[in-house]
Amino acid sequence: MLMSPAGSLEGAKLAFDAGADVVYAGVKNLSMRPKRVEFDQNLGELIDYAHGRGSQVYATTNVCPKPSDIPLFEKRMAEVSALGADAVIVSDPWVMEHVRDNYPNLPVHASIMTSVVNAESARFYKERGASMVVVSRSLGDLDEIRRIKDEVNVDIEVFVHGGICYMFDGDCYMSSYWRQKRDFDPDLGVFRLFGQNNTKGECQLICKRECSLTADGEELAKGRLMRRPDDVGLDRLPAYIDMGVRVLKIEGRAMSLNYIAEATKLYRQAIDLYYADPDRWQVRDEWRPAVDQLIEERLDYERTWHIG
Numbered sequence: 001m002l003m004s005p006a007g008s009l010e011g012a013k014l015a016f017d018a019g020a021d022v023v024y025a026g027v028k029n030l031s032m033r034p035k036r037v038e039f040d041q042n043l044g045e046l047i048d049y050a051h052g053r054g055s056q057v058y059a060t061t062n063v064c065p066k067p068s069d070i071p072l073f074e075k076r077m078a079e080v081s082a083l084g085a086d087a088v089i090v091s092d093p094w095v096m097e098h099v100r101d102n103y104p105n106l107p108v109h110a111s112i113m114t115s116v117v118n119a120e121s122a123r124f125y126k127e128r129g130a131s132m133v134v135v136s137r138s139l140g141d142l143d144e145i146r147r148i149k150d151e152v153n154v155d156i157e158v159f160v161h162g163g164i165c166y167m168f169d170g171d172c173y174m175s176s177y178w179r180q181k182r183d184f185d186p187d188l189g190v191f192r193l194f195g196q197n198n199t200k201g202e203c204q205l206i207c208k209r210e211c212s213l214t215a216d217g218e219e220l221a222k223g224r225l226m227r228r229p230d231d232v233g234l235d236r237l238p239a240y241i242d243m244g245v246r247v248l249k250i251e252g253r254a255m256s257l258n259y260i261a262e263a264t265k266l267y268r269q270a271i272d273l274y275y276a277d278p279d280r281w282q283v284r285d286e287w288r289p290a291v292d293q294l295i296e297e298r299l300d301y302e303r304t305w306h307i308g
Contacts, residue, residue, distance in 0.1 A: 001246065002271060003058070003157070004264045005253040007037030012046055012057075014261040019268025022056035024089060026253060027076050030061040032113070037253045044083045056086035060253075062111035064092040074098070081106045093128050100129030107131045109157065117144070119151035126154045132246060133157070137164055137231065146243045155246035160233035161263055162251025163298055230295050234270055234283050241274060252298075259297045266290045 004020035006012035012023045025046055026038040039046060043059065050057045059080045065073050077099055080088055087107040090096055091114055099108050110116060110125040110133040117136045125133055132155035139145055149156050184191050212222040231251075233240075240248060248271070250263045266287060274281045 002267055003247050003249045007253040009042055009046055011257050011260050014257055015264045016055050018261045018264035020264050024058040024060050026060045030063045030076055032062055033253050047083050058087045058089055059085040060089045062089055062091040062113050096128040096130055119148045122148050122152040122154055142239045157247035157249055158245050159251055160248045162231055164231050230298055232291055237270055238274055263294055
């Protein structure tokens with residue numbers, strides 16, 4: 001299945017029209033993205049629309065809850081289950097077990113934030129209720145992914161296109177040192193310094209910014225030194241499909257409507273062409289302009305929204 005990001009109802013509809021089988025949509029305050037691209041009251045409308053056309057919606061709730069967050073998680077999970085979401089994407093083992101024990105008909109998927117890189121990790125999350133795991137983008141060797149699938153009876157999801165964090169699948173604290181302010185921490189019962197919270201949609205893309213490398217007062221290099229190139233997985237599609245990967249995922253809930261539609265259209269075409277004639281499939285030169293445009297759109301997003 002091809003899964004596309006949905007940062008709005010309009011974006012989800014464009015993704016479905018472009019060929020997505022399923023979209024993933026962030027649940028308000030729980031999905032590690034800015035609130036402007038999360039769903040609240042309109043989540044039910046999205047699910048009804050998707051089901052009306054035979055498509056699916058995965059609700060993203062991959063924030064790891066602090067003690068003060070647990071009541072909100074419990075409330076939101078009850079709502080997601082009642083609305084009929086096709087799965088919930090989570091990171092925290094307690095959340096997985098909570099969904100498994102209270103909503104057995106709601107499939108649980110282990111988020112990219114769990115950083116699954118081996119069969120033992122995949123088995124750990126499966127035992128806690130996960131029916132699918134999103135393997136880490138640090139797994140560059142296809143045999144490593146194949147080994148996880150072969151050794152653990154669990155569905156696999158992989159990212160095939162989008163931006164990549166400098167750190168391990170978003171587990172980064174750099175934004176927490178950005179624009180700090182002193183505030184009351186209800187969990188600790190004291191005032192302390194707070195920065196931007198990457199795990200609650202406040203990542204400032206520190207690794208995408210220009211910086212300089214110096215030694216003994218001498219500048220050795222300057223530029224976007226920590227920025228990793230966008231992941232373009234067209235060449236890996238045949239291997240993923242042949243090994244039985246369940247979901248092929250495009251990253252970018254905060255990206256533009258055009259980005260979501262064009263990325264979905266590109267990968268839908270590539271996947272369909274492979275199924276039509278696997279032996280003659282190859283990455284086509286005609287796809288290069290579309291890929292270049294997607295990369296440029298992401299650079300524009302980084303410059304204008306986060307960096308200025």
